Amino acid sequence: MDRAALLGLSRLCALWAALLALFPCGAQGNWMWLGIASFGVPEKLGCANLPLNSRQKELCKRKPYLLPSIGEGARLGIQECRSQFRHERWNCLVTATAQQGTSPLFGYELSSGTKETAFIYAVMAAGLVHSVTRSCSAGNMTECSCDTTLQNGGSASEGWHWGGCSDDVQYGMWFSRKFLDFPIRNTTGKESKVLLAMNLHNNEAGRQAVAKLMSVDCRCHGVSGSCAVKTCWKTMSSFEKIGHLLKDKYENSVQISDKIKRKMRRREKDQRKIPIRKDDLLYLNKSPNYCVEDKKLGIPGTQGRECNRTSEGADGCNLLCCGRGYNTHVVRHVERCECKFIWCCYVRCRRCESMTDVHTCK
Numbered sequence: 001m002d003r004a005a006l007l008g009l010s011r012l013c014a015l016w017a018a019l020l021a022l023f024p025c026g027a028q029g030n031w032m033w034l035g036i037a038s039f040g041v042p043e044k045l046g047c048a049n050l051p052l053n054s055r056q057k058e059l060c061k062r063k064p065y066l067l068p069s070i071g072e073g074a075r076l077g078i079q080e081c082r083s084q085f086r087h088e089r090w091n092c093l094v095t096a097t098a099q100q101g102t103s104p105l106f107g108y109e110l111s112s113g114t115k116e117t118a119f120i121y122a123v124m125a126a127g128l129v130h131s132v133t134r135s136c137s138a139g140n141m142t143e144c145s146c147d148t149t150l151q152n153g154g155s156a157s158e159g160w161h162w163g164g165c166s167d168d169v170q171y172g173m174w175f176s177r178k179f180l181d182f183p184i185r186n187t188t189g190k191e192s193k194v195l196l197a198m199n200l201h202n203n204e205a206g207r208q209a210v211a212k213l214m215s216v217d218c219r220c221h222g223v224s225g226s227c228a229v230k231t232c233w234k235t236m237s238s239f240e241k242i243g244h245l246l247k248d249k250y251e252n253s254v255q256i257s258d259k260i261k262r263k264m265r266r267r268e269k270d271q272r273k274i275p276i277r278k279d280d281l282l283y284l285n286k287s288p289n290y291c292v293e294d295k296k297l298g299i300p301g302t303q304g305r306e307c308n309r310t311s312e313g314a315d316g317c318n319l320l321c322c323g324r325g326y327n328t329h330v331v332r333h334v335e336r337c338e339c340k341f342i343w344c345c346y347v348r349c350r351r352c353e354s355m356t357d358v359h360t361c362k
Contacts, residue, residue, distance in 0.1 A: 077127030087315030089290035107298035113284035122206030133172030164233035291322035321361035
């Protein structure tokens with residue numbers, strides 16, 4: 001084997017070693033699949049070589065055509081998490097150690113049992129539902145397509161009927177459960193069972209968000225554009241809208257007791273009569289202080305983060321900088337402006353300069 005081939009093989013081995021190091025065994029093994037999105041795993045290597053646990057590999061072998069949807073689901077979830085928290089103290093960034101393959105993709109938050117853990121599990125499960133359902137509607141699957149349960153229905157008196165291609169979200173939810181949910185009976189230890197029950201609940205809360213935001217679209221039919229008859233179908237909302245709903249659930253998440261009797265209970269005794277809804281996000285432990293760097297937990301802190309001096313929100317310098325103050329420096333921008341087309345045949349532009357104040361946390 002020549003030197004170039006050996007180098008290529010060593011790089012491939014290093015890649016898979018990094019992927020497999022991302023996630024420990026047990027319940028967290030379900031999250032090895034995130035490496036498919038973060039590293040762009042080539043599909044041609046097949047299910048056996050992908051960063052999946054044994055149960056997921058078996059499902060992948062039986063349904064290899066779902067592999068692109070699995071990768072897209074992971075990408076959707078990671079991207080939306082970063083978007084929703086881009087201005088927060090915890091901004092859902094992949095840790096440096098995760099990129100080197102020495103810790104889970106989301107670092108400490110993946111197993112901490114905090115509100116951040118709850119959001120990660122919910123948004124990733126929702127991302128998988130969304131991507132698989134989209135693939136079904138696009139005709140990329142052999143065993144699913146449009147939602148056939150709505151065919152030949154509607155309301156003749158109201159002048160509409162079901163038609164078109166309704167998104168089969170039930171298939172997407174079924175696959176997400178089959179692929180992600182890890183049986184509680186396979187775990188040991190009190191804390192791991194509580195955490196797993198919490199994670200399974202938050203997985204389902206993410207799926208419920210997709211189902212809850214299903215909407216009905218209609219198209220009019222009639223003479224001269226009239227709406228004498230309408231054809232309607234059900235469609236999923238944009239994933240951005242689903243992300244906003246889950247962020248709201250995150251803001252109002254419920255802390256649970258660290259003891260499971262017959263079912264999970266609220267931590268506060270005076271609130272235990274209030275039932276936990278299946279679309280609530282649940283957390284076990286309070287979030288750490290994201291203001292200050294903690295190398296042990298992989299928390300970078302907010303020092304050096306850009307903030308908005310005039311904002312009263314999470315991105316404002318007062319909140320994001322945690323009361324430490326901020327530095328201001330001037331950034332000079334140079335760009336082409338006032339461009340005009342000159343006959344014939346070129347464009348003449350002026351060179352415009354602008355100065356912008358940029359504020360970063362101390």
